[in-house]
Amino acid sequence: MPAIVIVGAQWGDEGKGKATDLLGSRVDYVVKPNGGNNAGHTVVVGGEKFELKLLPAGILSPNAVPVIGNGVVVNLEALFEEIDGLQARGADTSRLRVSANAHLVAPYHQTMDKVTERFLGKRAIGTTGRGIGPTYMDKVARLGIRVQDIFDESILRQKIEGALRQKNELLVKLYNRRHITVDEIAEYFLSYVDRLRPMVVDSTILLNDALDQDKVVLMEGGQATYLDVDHGTYPFVTSSNPTAGGASVGSGIGPTRITRSIGIVKAYTTRVGAxxxxxxxxxKWGEYLQKTGGEFGVNTGRPRRCGWYDAVMARYAARINGFTDYFLTKLDVLTGIEEIPVCVGYDVDGTLHSQMPMTQTDFHHAEPVYETFAGWEEDITGCRSLESLPENARAYVLALEEMSGAPFSAIGVGPGRDQVIQVRDLIS
Incomplete structure (x- = not known):
């Protein structure tokens, strides 16, 4: 049975949660393979809006088992706040499973995130300040604390001591912050042991056994392609690999078991941060897209920067992720715009680029080359087939599909769970 990956094709906020939720009733496991509580999903169920941050969107699917994979960095305080919030609204979170190998965000990671970002001044990346980058730094430096470590207090204290040895030097001598003790960090983690223990599993065995038993596993990447630390707009990126390859690493599911790679792409483009x-x-059009599309961060409330659809970015994302399908979202936001430009190439110092420029310098200086399409006035939120779309809306969709590197298998025409045009089955 298939292992399916969902990946954002732009800078995030494309509507991955909607796509996951759409498939959730037909899959058995929904896995978050990377990221932390620095990026969120908004899912609308029965007219009710749910904003998810650390939890997989599959937490709202009645049949799926939601799994936080080994590639995620977990803030335990944020995890249980989110669980409590969902339970208070009647959601069932009892099926949640957490990988024993996932790394934990410590309070000192959040402190380091905030002070280093301020220290960078004009070169600040625009992080959420939630400690995600410093946690991944410790993971790579082999100073990280994993979920399994908090069940052995002796090992936990040793690891905290090792991590704090350098950080206290930086915090006290460079950033003029207070010294952090091993005891306070150990006490913080140990306070969650009893509640966390029933959720913890060897996720690689769980998920691969599920595939062996003909179960459908869906991997839902956090962030997006252009925030990938290797393939994104470095250094303005996240600290993990939110691409299809990263989903394999962050879940423990081998690449040969992945049968579908689905890119989520918005009918225009947004970005948060620098x-x-x-x-x-x-x-005025940037303001229009921001207001009409509700383009404000789920986690931070920060307004998203808005722009027209970029087909060059879409082609690059399709190539990097090996997309078999695209899910185009928020087409309805463009309703009422008389003429809709689409970026089909870049002009860099007089040279036309139809593909992503190789260097950061060229991309920074890229000027979009636009092709303009006629807009539409008709309400499309009730459309459920390509044929039912207004002629200009259908022409816009087909043009984007032609230039984006993968077929459009689904199109979002509104925020609701059912406001989707399904062109092709995303599972079979």
């Missing part, structure tokens, strides 16, 4: 953005609109 970094280059060729099609960014700093005019």
């Amino acid at each position: 970094g280059p953005f060729p099609t960014e609109l700093e005019d």
